[in-house]
Amino acid sequence: MAQGEVEVGHKMLTIVSGGQTGVDRAALDAAIAAGLPYRGWCPKGGWAEDYPHPPGVRTRYPACKRRRTLRPTAHRLECARC
Numbered sequence: 001m002a003q004g005e006v007e008v009g010h011k012m013l014t015i016v017s018g019g020q021t022g023v024d025r026a027a028l029d030a031a032i033a034a035g036l037p038y039r040g041w042c043p044k045g046g047w048a049e050d051y052p053h054p055p056g057v058r059t060r061y062p063a064c065k066r067r068r069t070l071r072p073t074a075h076r077l078e079c080a081r082c
Contacts, residue, residue, distance in 0.1 A: 016040050017064075028061050040064045 015031035015038040017024040024040075031038040042048075042064045046056020058064055 013037075014039060018042065025057075025061075028064075032061075038063050042066060 013036060015027050015036055017027045017038065017040040028038055042057050044066055045054040046058040048057045051057045051059065
């Protein structure tokens with residue numbers, strides 16, 4: 001088991017989120033507080049209403065990668081298959 005990974009039953013738990021709004025950010029904050037690994041995506045430049053300038057939300061969630069797409073649902077489905 002890699003550092004930061006948590007075993008749940010026989011599966012590893014990683015939080016995957018877009019980091020854009022309430023529930024997304026709550027999931028990321030919970031993962032960080034619990035020491036769980038997390039990943040996800042954010043819009044180009046990390047843009048969010050409260051982080052409008054680059055690197056945006058990546059300041060708070062550096063494990064979230066930049067994506068060129070503005071279609072978050074399609075990308076989340078793509079990430080879920082990883």
